[in-house]
Amino acid sequence: MKNTAFVAKYSKLKIIVLVLLPILLAIVALTIGRYPVSYADIWKALTGLFFAESNLSATAHTVIFDVRIPRILAAIIIGMALSVSGAAFQGTFRNPLVSPDILGVSAGAGFGATIAIINSWGSLGVAISAFVFGLLAVWLTYFIGNLIKRSGDITLILVLGGILVGTIFSSLVSLIKSVADPYEKLPAITYWMMGSLGSIQMKDIYMVIPPMLVGIIPLLLLRWKLNLLTFGDEEAQSMGVNTDRLRLIVIICATLLTASSVSISGMIGWVGLVIPHFARAITGPNYRSLLPVSMAVGGSFLLVVDTIARTLLAMEIPLGILTSLIGAPFFIYLLSHSRRSWK
Template sequence: MTRRRIPPLAVLAVLTAAAGVGALCAGRYFVGVRDVFGVLASRLVPMEPAWDPSVEKVVLLLRLPRIAAALLIGSSLAVSGATYQSIFKNQLAAPELLGVFQGACVGAAAAILLGAGPFFVQGTALCGGVLSVSVAILITRLFRSDSSAILVLSGVIVSGVMRSVLGMLKYAMDAETQLPSITYWELGSLSDMTFRKLLPIVPGVAAAMAVLLAMRWQFNLLSLGDDEARSLGVNVTVVRGVTVACATMLTSCAVCLSGTIAWVGLVIPYFGRLLVGPDSVRLTPVVAFMGALFLIVVDTAARSLSGVEIPLSILTGLVGAPVFIGMLYRQRRNVR
């Protein structure tokens, strides 16, 4: 008699839901599970509240937007990372590969320097990330090449330029009022998240995610090499262009909401491959749930471990750096 295995996607969906409920409860102000479900149910069905009014504010206004943002951002960074790694045939590729993070930081820094409000900072960060990748693609076109190696090198060039521009903007900032804002933004945080900030980003993320999920079977063909993919009927230039554009949109939307959160796009696809293998058809939806689960847990820890909220990139770095060393060791062993 054979045992039926529970699909990993179902397990991850349950774990993500459980982590979301736990995140609504956990924090410096603990809320019981019964009160959490009561508050959520009261939004759907009229009922007499049996909880303190402050509980409703904590759950609905402070924690629920953060959890929704963590779901959106974690899945976006993880899927974009897995996409980059598939189409560039390099497990060490990450969303920041084409200068998205650096471009978004430049856009945010320029808005902060001009004294703009949070929504303008969010918009310029999104534009900065998209602009960086557009320049990298333009450089590739100047070489009249559709090689992924040339695109990666173009991204390195753009990243270097953006770092220099960011340095100049930070040098021009007021050290007391403006510089701390961009420094904290570079480390990533969901501390001031609201649904008003989150909702405008949802359509772009949903569209890009839908395209990548629909095209994910072609990632397997690209991993065979450009010539082999062409012989199987894949338009390599179009597929790579569309997937890079969608992955960039996911990363830019994530970064404009939370600032730069490092390692998620590198580490989560690695664990996803350990769980379901390199097949992009299975890997892409799995890493979406894994990324969401990971960032919910990290954000809950960031606001619960100490009296002062810890920037997210500090915690993700504590996880990501050892995993990265392990990845390098495995690649070195495989080469031998």
């Protein structure tokens, strides 16, 4: 008996709120930090973008443009990427416990980063190596999956392959860690594994934007088809969908998103697992709205957590640890309070 006009209006409001949320949070985050920058300075800096004259102190300028803005942007896009990728994977694998690293991308990326750190390839080397090995790990999983698939459930085999590949890569990381120089390399590896946005610069963002766009655009365009995948292969095929091809596209896109994120931030757990559930609680399981909502919520969530990580103490709190500490209890809450189907 609901008034359809009201519903339409309500959902429009929801959309506006969700679009505005990350933007508003970004503005708030811009004003918070360890270095004192006044609101007036921030206003000056932002208006200075449009009117050339700017009498801002050099340090304040650096803090706003070279420290906070890149970091805020990175938190938002990485939060978005991980959440979308998690949502897409959960649908494809028809499993609510799937996170973006189900196919071994994080473990692979961790291995790549470890190798780069051991060989002193520098921060760019670490990012590239993490990205490449992340993709390689997923390719391996997919390869194994196709190798052993007979008539069985391909998604199950892929998950199994992901566990295998993930285990192998994380064992290799442990092996390297056990022989790594304890004074020089080991701390660097450990810190990378904990995830941080502390050294993000604009050039890192420029670097990951292209692969992220390649990953996110097809997912957004195909998002209504993702609904069909959640019904199961047979039903989807009966509706004329080539499920194998669609699944491959989803895996490639979601992997690109995760690998690009991990390559510049290190491991950030739980975002890709929890946020899609939260988004489902807001908007329901339809992927048409689920993906955009996941993006908005995920970007906002990671921005808030990262702002806490960089401001609470003089030390940086490792971001990956904070997202897990906040994410896990939140997940339990969601599971116990949500009656909706996860599909």
